[in-house]
Amino acid sequence: MEAIKAEIVVVGAGPGGYVAAFYAADKGKKVVLVDRDKRLGGVCLNAGCIPSKALLHATGMIREAEASQARGISFGAPKIQLDKLRAWKDSVLDKLGQGLSGLSQKRGVQVLQGRGHFEDSQNLRVETSEGQKFVHFEKAIIAVGSRPAMPAAFDLGNPRVMTSTEALELEEIPRNLLVVGGGYIGMELGTVYATLGSSVAMVEALSSTLVGIDSDLVRPVMRFAEKAFKEIRLNTKVVKMATSGKQIKVTLAVDGKQIEESYDRVLVSVGRAPNCKDLGLENTKVTLDDKGFVQVNAQRQTADPNIYAIGDVAGGALLAHKASKEAKIAVEAIAGEASSFDGVVIPAVVFTDPEVAWCGLTEVEAKEKGIKVEVARFPWAASGRALTLDRTDGLTKLIIEPETERLLGVGIVGHGAGELIGEGVLAVQMGATARDIAESVHPHPTLSETLMECAEAFYGTSPHTAPRKKS
């Protein structure tokens, strides 16, 4: 069989893969894009960012309506039509998926549906529904992403034990749900199910949830979760799970004691693992690190000069926008342009209630690395806009290099923090100083003012906080 010839083959069509394929095609390369799913978009579109945000938005309305009662507007009890909610969510995914297919076609990117397997450093075998196809490539970009980790002890083959993928399918609203793992996925999906009416319990093996995020940013989320969830058990491990009729019997270890509880469903959200298996990487020179992620350099080139890797599979922050940025860097490097991931600022957002968002240096990281910083904080209780939204559960803070007053990082918790962090990214990436932010006029009354006021607070001149002497 004649092999398909490609200048660049991209394996995996998530937010890393399709961006790489499109950008390479825009640069005039002949590109083949391979994905095992019919709908392009990867985890982000099919079982991650997009469906979870659709559900968080839709269910957030329930909480908004509840809170509204205290402001004199009541709607009565919400009526949930699960089929309709699911259909609406799926329609969003379809729309975006069709959009991607159309965009591939318009660029002349050839899409192959099937599993890709490297035969060597220049040939990829693709197992399609019409049999094997072969792609002879000059360069390959691996963008196969990651999948929810499922420890073998929890893998009962029982659909009542879910990962995020199944939880987003929204098969039913379980009467009670155990969320194993208090990371951002557990927090987000726990919020969705709790709002839909499930009694949610969360267990976390470590001493806090949302580990790694500055504690002052996590606090408002915890205050919400403590109310919305039935309970949050820290320092607690799941020892065993077993099917017990229509329930899952879970054995928990806490303080050296073991307790048994039963839940209608369990969501396992204990991290994500790279999809490196069955790719034929052993037939190439690609090397993996001790956690199984592909090792890459600043250009995202692997140890095999013909092969690049981007996104989750290359490790680092497992975020869609990080994958998309790496896609551009890898394509530019292949095109012989100067490009590097060094110095790129990657923001992160947790879509809890309220949202948490940050970029650049965090306080936790500064402490770990021994970097001397000054931190300016602006609590939202002092923001007029936050009060009118009845959402004063927020905080904006700037992490500042003392000698130069340069912004090294921005952290925000509060309603719409995910949207606000964009300004923070621009400021940090541009090398802005606190003075730059303080002197840029922000519209009133908006939450974006909190950034400006925070910078002013650094100089002790915020009109809405108590005067502070700059040390």
Add this chain to the structure above:
Amino acid sequence: MDIRVPRLAEGVESATVANILVAEGATIERDQVVLELETEKAVGPIPSPGAGKVAKIHVKSGDQVQVGQVLISVTVEGAADQAKKEEPARASVKSSAIAAAQAAAPVRENAAAPGADAHRYESRSGFPPPAAPSVRKIAQELGIDLTRVKGSERGGRIALQDLKAYIAALQEAAAAPAPSRETPPPAAKGVDFSKWGPVEKKRMSALRRTVAQRMVESWTTIPHITQMDEADITNLLALMKKYGPRFEKKGTHLTFTPLAMKAAAAALKKYPIFNSSFDEATGEIIYKRYYHLGVAVDTDAGLIVPVVRDVDQKTIFSLSLELNTLVERTRQRKVSLEELQGGTFSISNQGGIGGGHFTPIVNKPEVAVLGLGRAALKPLVKDKKTETRMMLPLALSYDHRVIDGANAVRFVRELIQALENFSENELKEWRG
């Protein structure tokens, strides 16, 4: 679309147009090689970044060109309107910076550039210097290290203006008279040799000119001494005979040079001064902790010295494999500039052609070079008995500014010991 002289290699400022492979009006494909540039010791093909028609060729064969200079203008067919729309906005910033960077950008940044070189960004937080992503990108493209650029904006942020000022300062430094380099000694001019018989005139190739320039520089700045001796390689030749066929089976020739390289690397480790460089500007001796050996290769165009890296860490087998392809690529003039740089010591093996002792010239900025002649059977008196042994002529030239004669004798003795007692085990390692 303009095809410009790309950034060639670290420290390479200019090149000579060797061949122009297209004519004005010709239609060219993307990636088609349109001309060849000769730089230092290699010929590099310049491909077209896009398809189109050659509108104008700005250079001719033999021209000296600088990095960033426009070589050929190409009209992009069909995309002309789009190009017009896009170009001014994007190009104005970039091309003015590139124009300013002509010749300047790739100047060795550690060369004395007053004003430009004084600055060094240091962040207590360990963050890169503050600059907009657009400025960062331009710096990347021009190969400029932003930590050397002084930012004029708040918090030391580097603006495009700062980058331009830095490039201008580099340019000034580059334009300042470089002593000894640009002033060749007055040549015997005007003699009409045809008065006495028929003659043929041939232009010196860029490579030949480079070789000439380097030889003059080395010969006039380095006080050369050559230490000569002989090594008994009878046993080593027997080992080669034994292992030659095994190397053939594994797909490569076993020649003498890799063995000499291995012996030299061992001697260099013992006497690190021979693996050093002398910085005339600072008066420092720089000891290198790596052993990259240059190997003189005789090509049709002249002498080229490609470099084999980390000789001490490689097996004879992998050195043989590497050297054989490197020599072949050098003869075909396909080696990259990077492969010609970074040597710490050189070997010139004339044994293949013949020859006895000779006085090799040190390959500056290295401080020593080993010349090997052809081994021959000679009578050797040992324990008052005369034997015939295969004796290899060795000649070590060195820079007497940093190395003394006694050290040279020690080094050569060490080398002879290494060759005479060569460990057979080294020939048994197939790790490649």
